[in-house]
Amino acid sequence: MTTPPSNHKRYFFEKFGLSERLLERCLGEALSAGGDYADLYFESVSATSIGVDESLVKTASQGVSAGCGIRVVSGERTGYAYTDDLSAERLLHAARTAALIASGPAKQLVAGFTETQSPNLYPIPAADLDSDLSTKLDLVMRVDRAARAYDARIKQVRASYSDELKRILIAASDGTYASDTQPLARLNVFVLANDGKQTTRGTAGGGGRVEISYFQTEKTPEHFANEAARTAILQLGAVxxxxxxxxxxxxxxxxxxxxxxxxxxxxxxxxxxxxxxxxxxxxxxxxxxxxxxxxxxxxxxxxxxxxxxxxxxxxxxxxxxxxxxxxxxxxxxxxxxxxxxxxxxxxxxxxxxxxxxxxxxxxxxxxxxxxxxxxxxxxxxxxxxxxxxxxxxxxxxxxxxxxxxxxxxxxxxxxxxxxxxxxxxxxxxxxxxxxxxxxxxxxxxxxxxxxxxxxxxxxxxxxxxxxxxxxxxxxxxxxx
Known part of the structure; x- marks a missing residue:
């Protein structure tokens, strides 16, 4: 099963006003002073993170970032410039900056781009990332409750959840043309146990390129909480x-x-x-x-x-x-x-x-x-x-x-x-x-x-x- 790269690519074209012509111009500027190879790497990331300490929400953030890195390779040397402004003017300026490493006549691009056909190794959880924070906060609070319930000697619990959706678009002078949408999510827990004589710690966590349902069905908050608590309690009796x-x-x-x-x-x-x-x-x-x-x-x-x-x-x-x-x-x-x-x-x-x-x-x-x-x-x-x-x-x-x-x-x-x-x-x-x-x-x-x-x-x-x-x-x- 493949996902047409154009689906991912369209996001950058529509949101940031890019075009294949602009990509070709940027690569042309990047190789205007010579060089063996040049590429453009566009990235847009939406991210969420929530942290709970002692049953209280201590951190909660959501953010979006975007930018482009432009690379020129000449022999073993690399010129690199990046910008968080994806206007044509700033992209062309970054391309010229990266080109400063090279010397010689302008290098020609390979004629046209060839889209990379790639597998679909992970779901694209668009709905998840737009879901309200309460669903994600519930996961973290379940970790907190389960870890405390494991044993009275568990004295401190910190738990966190983070996810991101990263979209990328790559165009290169060798004709490479690829795009992808990459989810990533992780649930973490850290606990301290104390028996009156010593303090021990335990950690656990997991995730992957998964949807939020993974933590509700496959590896639950209670699974990670119990594992962290078990490790900490085990250490209390260790030699x-x-x-x-x-x-x-x-x-x-x-x-x-x-x-x-x-x-x-x-x-x-x-x-x-x-x-x-x-x-x-x-x-x-x-x-x-x-x-x-x-x-x-x-x-x-x-x-x-x-x-x-x-x-x-x-x-x-x-x-x-x-x-x-x-x-x-x-x-x-x-x-x-x-x-x-x-x-x-x-x-x-x-x-x-x-x-x-x-x-x-x-x-x-x-x-x-x-x-x-x-x-x-x-x-x-x-x-x-x-x-x-x-x-x-x-x-x-x-x-x-x-x-x-x-x-x-x-x-x-x-x-x-x-x-x-x-x-x-x-x-x-x-x-x-x-x-x-x-x-x-x-x-x-x-x-x-x-x-x-x-x-x-x-x-x-x-x-x-x-x-x-x-x-x-x-x-x-x-x-x-």
Missing amino acids: AAPAGEMEVVLGPGWPGVLLHEAVGHGLEADFNRKKTSAFAGLIGRQVASSKVTVVDNGTMPSRRGSLNVDDEGSPTQETMLIENGILKGYLSDKLSARLMNMPHTGNGRRESYQQIPMPRMTNTYMLSGDDAPEDILRSVKRGLYAVNFGGGSVDITSGKFVFSASEAYLIEDGKITAPVRDATLIGNGPEALKYVSMVGNDLELDEGVGTCGKDGQSVPVGVGMPTVKLDRMTVGGTGH
């Missing part, structure tokens, strides 16, 4: 995490964020072009256990990281990154694909019209293996079972990472025993994957909360993995 090198089992779903940070960023083409990634020059080489297969897939319906087209107007795709431990390729945008003479994977993404696109992940996950999760746990004599993660960081050049586990347990003689607190996982991405010895048959994706930062830009992403056993990993903790 100090052991420290040292040991076997570690990662649970399915959100623990895939470790894969995202430790491996995913290192497989973005720009880091490899600049030779700053630990994976630079390793295509075709064994970089992980033969049990490990990792893909990036922007074509999954309604997932937070999915896109009908990327922010350069290219359809997204499923890209094999690591297959049976062998590095197969990198994630690229148009610039990296051209400079590195490699396939273009449709991973050019940007936070907004104010920023240039760069290679970014969409939904990145490890494929299922053949092992039963219970067999994986049974195989561990003494180790850590990490079910959920909080924050983490990675050094792209070295591949070193540090992650804090928000929910983890001891494994003793093949059985899950006491919950532990303050556990951190410390390792090196390329090294850690070599110690994967068992991969579960239970692949899960996260609930829809991932936001990825790179060079000051944030974009929504998805992560996932099955239950995975690593024979060796360093665990940081204060226990024994």
